[in-house]
Amino acid sequence: MIARIWLTFKQHRFETIAITVVCVVLTAAALIEAYRLSSLNVPISCFNGRYESSGIGTPTYSAGAHCQALVDSFMGLQSGLPMNLVRPMLLLAPLLAGIVLGAPLVAREIEQGTAPLSWALSGSRRRWLLGKVLAGVVLLVPLMLAVGLAAEVLEGALDPGVDTHAAFQNYLGRGSFDLFWALAAFAGTVTLGTLFGRTMPALIVAFVVCVFVRVAWDPGMARIVLRPMAVEQTGSNQQFGVFYGGGPGIIGVTIEPTPLIEPTPLPEPSGSLGSPEPSGSPAPDGSASDVTAFTPFWVQIDLYSYTQVFLDGKPFYGDPYSLPGYQMQFDANGNLIQSDPSTMPNWVDYAIPGSQYWLVVALESGLLLLGSLFCAAVAFVWVDRRRPY
Amino acid sequence: MGADAGASTATAALVAHGLSKRFRKKVALDSVDLSVPAGSITALVGPNGAGKTTLIRVCMAFERPNAGRVEVDGVDPWRHRSEALRRVGYVPQAPAVYRGLSVEDHLAMARSLHSGFDADYARRRLDQLGIPLDQRADTLSGGQGAQLGLAIALGTRAKVLLLDEPLANLDPLARREFIQVLLDAVRSEGSTALLSSHIVTDVEDACDRLAILGGGKVRLDCPLEEARRTHRLTDADSPPPGATAVGSFLGKGGQKVMTLWRLAAAGADGSDGQSAAPETTSLEDVVLGYLAAGRGTAGLQFN
Numbered sequence: 001m002i003a004r005i006w007l008t009f010k011q012h013r014f015e016t017i018a019i020t021v022v023c024v025v026l027t028a029a030a031l032i033e034a035y036r037l038s039s040l041n042v043p044i045s046c047f048n049g050r051y052e053s054s055g056i057g058t059p060t061y062s063a064g065a066h067c068q069a070l071v072d073s074f075m076g077l078q079s080g081l082p083m084n085l086v087r088p089m090l091l092l093a094p095l096l097a098g099i100v101l102g103a104p105l106v107a108r109e110i111e112q113g114t115a116p117l118s119w120a121l122s123g124s125r126r127r128w129l130l131g132k133v134l135a136g137v138v139l140l141v142p143l144m145l146a147v148g149l150a151a152e153v154l155e156g157a158l159d160p161g162v163d164t165h166a167a168f169q170n171y172l173g174r175g176s177f178d179l180f181w182a183l184a185a186f187a188g189t190v191t192l193g194t195l196f197g198r199t200m201p202a203l204i205v206a207f208v209v210c211v212f213v214r215v216a217w218d219p220g221m222a223r224i225v226l227r228p229m230a231v232e233q234t235g236s237n238q239q240f241g242v243f244y245g246g247g248p249g250i251i252g253v254t255i256e257p258t259p260l261i262e263p264t265p266l267p268e269p270s271g272s273l274g275s276p277e278p279s280g281s282p283a284p285d286g287s288a289s290d291v292t293a294f295t296p297f298w299v300q301i302d303l304y305s306y307t308q309v310f311l312d313g314k315p316f317y318g319d320p321y322s323l324p325g326y327q328m329q330f331d332a333n334g335n336l337i338q339s340d341p342s343t344m345p346n347w348v349d350y351a352i353p354g355s356q357y358w359l360v361v362a363l364e365s366g367l368l369l370l371g372s373l374f375c376a377a378v379a380f381v382w383v384d385r386r387r388p389y
Numbered sequence: 390m391g392a393d394a395g396a397s398t399a400t401a402a403l404v405a406h407g408l409s410k411r412f413r414k415k416v417a418l419d420s421v422d423l424s425v426p427a428g429s430i431t432a433l434v435g436p437n438g439a440g441k442t443t444l445i446r447v448c449m450a451f452e453r454p455n456a457g458r459v460e461v462d463g464v465d466p467w468r469h470r471s472e473a474l475r476r477v478g479y480v481p482q483a484p485a486v487y488r489g490l491s492v493e494d495h496l497a498m499a500r501s502l503h504s505g506f507d508a509d510y511a512r513r514r515l516d517q518l519g520i521p522l523d524q525r526a527d528t529l530s531g532g533q534g535a536q537l538g539l540a541i542a543l544g545t546r547a548k549v550l551l552l553d554e555p556l557a558n559l560d561p562l563a564r565r566e567f568i569q570v571l572l573d574a575v576r577s578e579g580s581t582a583l584l585s586s587h588i589v590t591d592v593e594d595a596c597d598r599l600a601i602l603g604g605g606k607v608r609l610d611c612p613l614e615e616a617r618r619t620h621r622l623t624d625a626d627s628p629p630p631g632a633t634a635v636g637s638f639l640g641k642g643g644q645k646v647m648t649l650w651r652l653a654a655a656g657a658d659g660s661d662g663q664s665a666a667p668e669t670t671s672l673e674d675v676v677l678g679y680l681a682a683g684r685g686t687a688g689l690q691f692n
Contacts, residue, residue: 114485116451
């Protein structure tokens with residue numbers, strides 16, 4: 001089997017070398033960017049500052065000039081060209097690696113007429129395919145783990161003070177997810193290549209499908225897998241009111257709200273105005289040793305949160321604004337008739353706390369793995385039935 | 390004509406019974422009965438589209454027959470593919486080589502796919518032909534590529550070799566070399582070969598048996614010598630006594646329509662068919678006569 005794997009690499013040397021080079025360069029670039037951010041050593045408290053202006057002269061930074069310089073440098077790196085290249089590539093790399101490696105695996109053999117030779121030699125086509133698929137997995141596993149780890153490190157550097165294993169920001173684009181995305185894309189594309197027997201159509205269809213799945217994954221998960229009954233969540237229940245121009249007026253809270261989406265108050269840097277209430281005392285110089293004493297505000301807003309509308313106690317997936325209760329109605333005197341609150345849908349904000357991070361990761365990566373196995377099973381069944389030309 | 394097989398099923402390396410294969414409305418094989426005796430080299434001859442490739446692909450389990458069955462060394466390839474393919478060495482129509490892989494890599498791949506593959510044997514054969522093992526297979530000449538395909542098939546040490554028009558794209562010298570290597574191997578190993586071709590002269594010296602396929606049907610299946618001995622080519626007006634017309638076609642020079650006759654069986658007119666006709670007919674004429682019959686051109690007048 002080792003010989004078969006090695007020969008598969010040789011046979012697909014262009015794809016193998018290209019994917020390896022791209023992943024190594026991307027990993028290095030992500031780590032370099034993370035190092036550049038981390039080496040700034042921006043104290044967490046500095047991020048709580050804000051620009052203030054009295055209307056005359058240059059706005060001043062509430063957390064002090066030192067913080068201002070550090071935060072400006074941080075933001076400069078965060079929005080710089082290298083970061084804008086590296087971050088999208090980190091998201092795309094797993095999909096592209098899986099697609100580029102998977103498309104020609106079977107399809108090129110059929111296109112170039114080598115499948116009859118191999119299939120005649122190997123009594124079992126499934127064993128033949130297994131050797132090729134294993135080669136792909138052997139290549140993808142270390143490369144994608146490296147890319148995922150680098151993405152994880154970069155995420156940590158982009159959000160200092162955040163435990164990346166308890167926060168959901170960009171969680172689908174880092175860590176072990178990179179591997180699972182790559183395996184799913186690989187398995188799906190191998191299947192398409194086996195079905196089509198042509199590399200280019202398999203490549204194009206796989207790309208479209210992968211992009212669609214990647215985009216639809218988040219809302220899909222929220223509706224199907226990560227529903228409150230599956231994962232422990234917190235939620236606040238609010239009821240829609242008649243649309244009064246600016247947005248839905250909340251006319252009442254129907255159940256006891258659990259306001260866990262409230263921002264955790266941050267310590268107020270000395271001299272700043274209008275900051276939230278402090279929950280601890282910042283170090284006077286905002287040194288890095290005090291980082292753990294503070295909870296940065298983005299930990300809260302990056303909770304895996306979404307909204308679900310309920311009508312009559314059941315999830316409602318339509319447009320709540322199209323419901324009759326939302327239409328403004330007036331009496332003969334032109335006065336607005338208040339809708340009956342009991343006929344209005346409830347609007348519930350759900351949030352999965354960071355403590356559920358690994359459960360969510362396990363559920364979603366398990367689902368990706370299941371999808372990969374299903375695709376692979378289709379390929380293994382079909383390769384046994386199809387013609388080799 | 391398929392009934393003429395003359396080879397008993399018990400000693401046959403490859404047998405087809407009532408084998409039919411359709412591609413939508415096109416009939417590729419129509420109730421084909423064929424028996425290839427063990428140890429023989431059988432030429433499967435027919436024009437393009439006659440069904441030669443389809444027959445070999447059915448034997449390789451690449452195509453599922455619509456009716457009938459085929460057995461390779463007693464094993465049905467569609468039902469027991471692994472077992473059947475272990476007994477078959479296959480040389481595809483076009484030299485199928487992996488781009489970017491060396492000749493040695495091909496042997497390594499064959500060894501990794503086929504547990505019984507004798508890489509040393511294949512290597513020795515390639516060495517004898519002066520084909521460098523470290524050369525990339527896609528830079529080999531057509532003849533060398535075909536020899537690589539043959540070496541891989543022979544390296545399997547299979548009992549049955551199925552060769553799907555391996556000579557089609559080769560120059561005359563490469564064709565002769567290929568046939569020589571095949572003959573040597575089959576004679577020394579005692580294996581059976583079914584060699585498909587539409588070039589009659591190529592197979593005439595190599596094969597000891599002839600199967601003519603036309604329009605999806607077996608038109609003739611008999612030993613080569615018998616085919617030469619039991620047919621005569623004359624003009625349409627002078628049939629040999631008791632002979633049956635097979636087909637007519639334009640003779641050499643294009644001046645005269647010639648007819649192929651099948652001589653009467655021994656004892657029908659007191660002769661044995663051999664003594665009445667000491668001379669033999671060329672294999673090409675026999676094939677042309679049956680192909681003309683298959684195309685329905687028998688009796689055509691060209692003037």
